[in-house]
Amino acid sequence: MDGVRKSRMRLLLQAAEAFVGAAGVADVRRRVRDLVLNDLKPVYVGLSLLEHRGNGHRPGPAARRILDPEIDVQMETRYRTYTVMDEWPTARALRERRIVTVTSREELAESYGEQALDVWDTLGFASLAAIPLEGTQGAIGALIIAWGEVHELDPDERAVLKAVAQYTALATERALRLDDRTSVAHGLQKALxxxxxxxxxxxxxxxxxxxxxxxxxxxxxxxxxxxxxxxxxxxxxxxxxxxxxxxxxxxxxxxxxxxxxxxxxxxxxxxxxxxxxxxxxxxxxxxxxxxxxxxxxxxxxxxxxxxxxxxxxxxxxxxxxxxxxxxxxxxxxxxxxxxxxxxxxxxxxxxxxxxxxxxxxxxxxxxxxxxxxxxxxxxxxxxxxxxxxxxxxxxxxxxxxxxxxxxxxxxxxxxxxxxxxxxxxxxxxxx
The missing domain is CATH 3.60.40.10 (PPM-type phosphatase domain)
Incomplete structure (x- = not known):
């Protein structure tokens, strides 16, 4: 157990530096993936962010998955957007502002929709955790971490994931401001x-x-x-x-x-x-x-x-x-x-x-x-x-x-x- 706790403490120390200089939200996703890969050994790390604009007739705020250009996950493109009222673990984590876990396909089928099952089966998930991201002005999105075998979170691991989510949320807010500034500058330049x-x-x-x-x-x-x-x-x-x-x-x-x-x-x-x-x-x-x-x-x-x-x-x-x-x-x-x-x-x-x-x-x-x-x-x-x-x-x-x-x-x-x-x-x- 001491070895596991040392590994998690090392993960938290690395998290304090992992997001320094992140160049955008896609870069934040890559960095959080690289951060947890060695210690938690997931098969998938995803990031969804709430959108500020409206979503038409669909109820609840809209969320959009941030694509990672370094990996080929067609499921993310197929189900790119959803709302916090849809049947996804990340949507539930955003609604209830807590970590949501799923440890079996049966549990997923009972509580969530066909789209979530499609992703689960296609990507070979056996367990997942959805962690809300709390920014300085409230919820801004959610992390999803999935494993290829049954993985139940113990109290220490929950605390680690909450801390990683806090670092991710702060880095995401900075990256969003950077993306907005860069987008405005590029728009100015292209107009000229x-x-x-x-x-x-x-x-x-x-x-x-x-x-x-x-x-x-x-x-x-x-x-x-x-x-x-x-x-x-x-x-x-x-x-x-x-x-x-x-x-x-x-x-x-x-x-x-x-x-x-x-x-x-x-x-x-x-x-x-x-x-x-x-x-x-x-x-x-x-x-x-x-x-x-x-x-x-x-x-x-x-x-x-x-x-x-x-x-x-x-x-x-x-x-x-x-x-x-x-x-x-x-x-x-x-x-x-x-x-x-x-x-x-x-x-x-x-x-x-x-x-x-x-x-x-x-x-x-x-x-x-x-x-x-x-x-x-x-x-x-x-x-x-x-x-x-x-x-x-x-x-x-x-x-x-x-x-x-x-x-x-x-x-x-x-x-x-x-x-x-x-x-x-x-x-x-x-x-």
Missing amino acids: LTSVPDVPGLDLAALYQPAAAFDLVGGDWYDAYRLPVEAPDGPPRLAVTVGDITGHNTRAAAIMGQARSMLRQADIDHLHRGPAHAVTALERACNVLSLPATGTLVHAHLTRADEGWELRWSNAGHPPPLLAVPGRAVEVLHPHDRLLLPDLPCGQRTEHRTALPPGATLLLYTDGLVERRSRALDSSIEATGRLLQQHVAAGAPLHDVLRDLHRRIAVDPNEDDVALLAVRVRHGAAP
Whole structure:
């Protein structure tokens, strides 16, 4: 018995630290599962949370099972939602605010519904315990722990489960606040990332993938918009940008939104000037307004020419764009100026030009695609270029190209946001 009690005391000590830094409710579920696995040896650990919104005509508050992406339990998806009045052990635990146990199939069949029996038989349960989660403002959900053989809780084990549930409830409340904040930030950022325009002679595609871990949302953005022509019969013009304002929070996203709008305004107000002039104007405005828009960007203008399009760009310390032309090696557009630093005096940005022949594909991206601690930046950019070249040679649609680049190049999408923008010159695009 001493060994069992020592094991349970160790479990409680581990519980005090197990939920530190939980990145969301799914992460809370994984952590509580890992916490109890060695000592209690269950075959299943589930988490359900009460929902704040209404549930239509169904009586009682609604609860939703939190899915664990690391396991494949189709039963959770099949019976994803229920109410506290439904015939589930977790619903009863929430109604009566106590631990509910079931130690046989006969007991389950007598007190609960066919759905509970379906889960019991499919997952091979022999016993279970449903423990309510009490938050700072009342009940917030329930834990369910199940065993593959008969398991009756003794008083010490009940006390341990109550303590684990308390830690889980507090961690869940923190995770819910984090999820809400991250959801608002992602919504803000996505609202700023407009759809790419329809430009005759060009194909455009964009992809934005926020970081999945913690509240990593920040200043990555892409932009593309048509510029007014300089004369009634002038060639079409397009402005494109990919940038990254320093930071991974809502403040960075807000600064990004302001910088993006200011850069657009600079382009519109100085139609006869190039992208370098627009970036310089952005910097001056940030200095005057004390807007801390520190970061990097590539800003470019595309103008239709006799053979394809002409690209003019200015790079403020950003990863170099890639240019893939069928039958040629991928070109890395290296020239760049210093990054955006509002505290430094503004200087005139430099501008570069190159031709985009029919079939050419231009790729702009943020460092979330290529920058990793365990991999040299140059090698990541080279790998991106090789994969881009393969897709261009195969004539793959741009949306598919961007998704595949993100999937195969971004080693850990949890670490940083990723923004991608691609422009392809159609064959026969010259006037």
